Amino acid sequence: MSASRRSGTTDELGPQEPERDGADLLAALLDGMDAALCAFDADGVVTHWNREAERILGWTAKEAVGRHGFAGWAVRPADAEEVEGRLLSAMRSPGRHVNEFALLTKDGGRVLVRTQSAAVPGPDGKPAGVYCAFSEVHAQIDLERSIALSEALFDDASWGVVVVDADLRPAVVNAHAARALGIGRTAVLGRPLGELLSQGVEELESALTHVLAEGAPPAPAEMWVTVRSAEGEQQQRRCWRSGFLRLASPLTEEPVPLGVGWLFQDVTESKQTEQEAALLRFRANQLHRAARAAAESENPAEAASVHLDFALAGFADHALIDRVAGGAVPDGEAPVRLVRAAATPSGAPGPSVHAGDRAGLPVRYVDGHPALQCVERIGSVRASAGTTSPDRAREWAVARQWPADSVHALCAVLRSRGRTLGVVTFLRGASRTQFERADAQYAEDVAVRIAMALDLAEVLEKRG
Numbered sequence: 129m130s131a132s133r134r135s136g137t138t139d140e141l142g143p144q145e146p147e148r149d150g151a152d153l154l155a156a157l158l159d160g161m162d163a164a165l166c167a168f169d170a171d172g173v174v175t176h177w178n179r180e181a182e183r184i185l186g187w188t189a190k191e192a193v194g195r196h197g198f199a200g201w202a203v204r205p206a207d208a209e210e211v212e213g214r215l216l217s218a219m220r221s222p223g224r225h226v227n228e229f230a231l232l233t234k235d236g237g238r239v240l241v242r243t244q245s246a247a248v249p250g251p252d253g254k255p256a257g258v259y260c261a262f263s264e265v266h267a268q269i270d271l272e273r274s275i276a277l278s279e280a281l282f283d284d285a286s287w288g289v290v291v292v293d294a295d296l297r298p299a300v301v302n303a304h305a306a307r308a309l310g311i312g313r314t315a316v317l318g319r320p321l322g323e324l325l326s327q328g329v330e331e332l333e334s335a336l337t338h339v340l341a342e343g344a345p346p347a348p349a350e351m352w353v354t355v356r357s358a359e360g361e362q363q364q365r366r367c368w369r370s371g372f373l374r375l376a377s378p379l380t381e382e383p384v385p386l387g388v389g390w391l392f393q394d395v396t397e398s399k400q401t402e403q404e405a406a407l408l409r410f411r412a413n414q415l416h417r418a419a420r421a422a423a424e425s426e427n428p429a430e431a432a433s434v435h436l437d438f439a440l441a442g443f444a445d446h447a448l449i450d451r452v453a454g455g456a457v458p459d460g461e462a463p464v465r466l467v468r469a470a471a472t473p474s475g476a477p478g479p480s481v482h483a484g485d486r487a488g489l490p491v492r493y494v495d496g497h498p499a500l501q502c503v504e505r506i507g508s509v510r511a512s513a514g515t516t517s518p519d520r521a522r523e524w525a526v527a528r529q530w531p532a533d534s535v536h537a538l539c540a541v542l543r544s545r546g547r548t549l550g551v552v553t554f555l556r557g558a559s560r561t562q563f564e565r566a567d568a569q570y571a572e573d574v575a576v577r578i579a580m581a582l583d584l585a586e587v588l589e590k591r592g
Contacts, residue, residue, distance in 0.1 A: 169257040172197045172216055186234030202231050218245040219255035228265060240265040293387040296336050310355055328353030339372040339388045367399040368392040411570050414438045428585035432578045433470050433480045439574040444554035446472050446531050450499055451550035453490055464503050465490040491529055499551045502539035508568040511537040530555055538563040540575035544583035552578055
């Protein structure tokens, strides 16, 4: 009880299907493709139309096959001749032809497509028709834009771009980020962030962990970091304005985190400029407040102390005023003896205290003391114990008649009406940085105001 498959009869194994011919097999192959495909014979009649073409335009194969070209149904009448000519031109020249034009959907909409067409040879080797593959241009453009954006970000972007995996290790680094980290693009891959940054790594890892768990923050964050050099030495601190993006796989139903996209830009110079501007505004405001408070003091000596107290805020830990013994001296007169006029309390906060009866006793400054140098040079002098042990720093401060916790000093000369009245000294502890040139300018501005108050006090004393 057997029968040929070609006969279409049945046997004990069940019904037998007739064997498909070549046209059925070709139609099945075309329908299984993801690309929209159609074909035309030499006269321009549609011979094949797959399911992807139906999805894009809405016309079924039954509605499309047998039509002459796209005229009257898939393109506007005004465009039909041009579109047909561009498609069938593939039969007259070898190779693939790429075109873009608008097609009409079944519901009347317009779709911009990109086509690739080529001639189909017949049994005699001559062109027997044209096959055409097409896709929506916006999808192709989106893909091309994504690729172009990726290449630009990792080659030409002026921002640093780092893809960090779920283990917080760089997986992809662009050229700008590699330069900022001081290491090659391949050498950085897979290394812990602690091997790349000596400072700021905890804050960065905390931000990356938050993004993996909660998503990107609403605004960029400014992080101060220090990059390790190739020799392992620390470099200058940098401020990186950073943005973060959580990366998830688009191929799964539930978002699976792949890592974090970290984008950063070095804003150190602009940040330092902002900080300097804010500091200048604060100091100018302090000088203005000091002037108003000093104007209410009946005693000019107390007015000098008011200027000293306002100047200390955010600037120094201690301050001293030393006056020239015997009154002001003309320029170039030496040697000069200094006596303590006022000082801030040592070891406790509070306003500066006048020396009182001790004001007539000279301060035992050794030769070459910064305060004496300040008088001789008629300009500011900076001094520092440097990076030394606490015991050595204490010895350095005590030897100069300064509070024991002083590490950095800045002396500014007190002058009025062409005469030197004394010296004001500002002192910082180990927790602060050394005095810089900008600090010297501020100290000189304060010294001018203190000198005017002391000069007025001297005038009143003589009149009294």
